[in-house]
Structure formats: structure tokens, C-alpha cells
Amino acid sequence: MTDDLRQSIAAALAREDAHNCGYDHGFVDKYGIDPETDGIIDAVLNAVQPELDELQENACVLRALRRHRDTAEAEVKRLTERADRVRSxxxxxxxxxxxxxxxxxxxxxxxxxxxxxxxxxxxTAEEA
Ligand SMILES: [Zn+2]
Known part of the structure; x- marks a missing residue:
């Protein structure tokens, strides 16, 4: 993700530099070619890295929670069907x-x- 992000930032810098701002500082649209462009990209990533790490951790937690939810929903469905069979x-x-x-x-x-x-x-809840 970080490499893709570096390339995206480089492209954005080059686009803003050449087209929108018109300053033409010489930013290039690829990471790893120009030290000035790379330095700005690295500074941006260093600033946002803690948030990126937290987002990645949150995504892992979210995936785990979704797996547990899916398991619980399947169990509720299975038990509901079983109860319906008994009730019938x-x-x-x-x-x-x-x-x-x-x-x-x-x-x-x-x-x-x-x-x-x-x-x-x-x-069982009443007994507790
Ligand atoms: Zn009965």
C-alpha cells in the first residue's frame, strides 16, 4: 500500500505543480526518480504513517469481527431452524x-x- 501511495502522491504533486499551480518546481510523477519529489513524499508518509498503521490494524479487527458475526448469524439460523422443526x-x-x-x-x-x-x-438466566 505504501508504494502505491508514494506513486499516487508523486502523481498528485506533478499534476498540481504543472497544471493547477503553474509553478513548475520540477516535481515528477513517479517516486524514486527525483530526490526533491521523493523527499516531500517521504515527509508526507512519515507524517501520516501512524494513522495508516492504525487504519490497517482497525481493518484487521473489522475483518475478525465480521467473521465472528457471520459465524454467530449462521448459528442463530441453524438453531432457529431446529427450534422451528421441534415446534412443528x-x-x-x-x-x-x-x-x-x-x-x-x-x-x-x-x-x-x-x-x-x-x-x-x-x-438458566433465572438461576444465576
Ligand atoms: Zn407438545
Missing amino acids: LHPYNEDAGYCDLCSNHGDITWPCATVKALDGPDE
């Missing part, structure tokens, strides 16, 4: 007012214990 096994019988599946095993309440576990508060 426990349909509410509107006529009888209880769970069709659990009523076969003596649980004639609604919501049944399974649906309560899927929809209710996290009991």
Missing part, C-alpha cells in the same frame, strides 16, 4: 385446546412443556 412437532389443537403430540403422553395443557421450553424465558 407440537401443533396446537384448537378444538381440544392442547398439544396434539404431548396429549398422547398425558400432557393435556397448552402450551405443552416442550413449547414452553421453546418460547419461555431462559431458566
Whole structure:
């Protein structure tokens, strides 16, 4: 990145020098050719290097956070689908007012214990 940045700064200096400002100090549009141009570019980069380093570090942190977010989103999707599959096994019988599946095993309440576990508060949080 720094080499590309050096070339970009050199091109900008040459453009400003020759076209916009009209001073024609002799800046060239490539780094590594003219000591005066190179000196200005190096001074600029030395001044902004701490910020460039921080940006690079932030970019690494951001990539890691995105990976964690993607993993967490995939896990939420997987668990939601699993819960939906379990929930579909426990349909509410509107006529009888209880769970069709659990009523076969003596649980004639609604919501049944399974649906309560899927929809209710996290009991481990209450214990803590
Ligand atoms: Zn049930």
C-alpha cells in the first residue's frame, strides 16, 4: 500500500505543480526518480504513517469481527431452524385446546412443556 501511495502522491504533486499551480518546481510523477519529489513524499508518509498503521490494524479487527458475526448469524439460523422443526412437532389443537403430540403422553395443557421450553424465558438466566 505504501508504494502505491508514494506513486499516487508523486502523481498528485506533478499534476498540481504543472497544471493547477503553474509553478513548475520540477516535481515528477513517479517516486524514486527525483530526490526533491521523493523527499516531500517521504515527509508526507512519515507524517501520516501512524494513522495508516492504525487504519490497517482497525481493518484487521473489522475483518475478525465480521467473521465472528457471520459465524454467530449462521448459528442463530441453524438453531432457529431446529427450534422451528421441534415446534412443528407440537401443533396446537384448537378444538381440544392442547398439544396434539404431548396429549398422547398425558400432557393435556397448552402450551405443552416442550413449547414452553421453546418460547419461555431462559431458566438458566433465572438461576444465576
Ligand atoms: Zn407438545
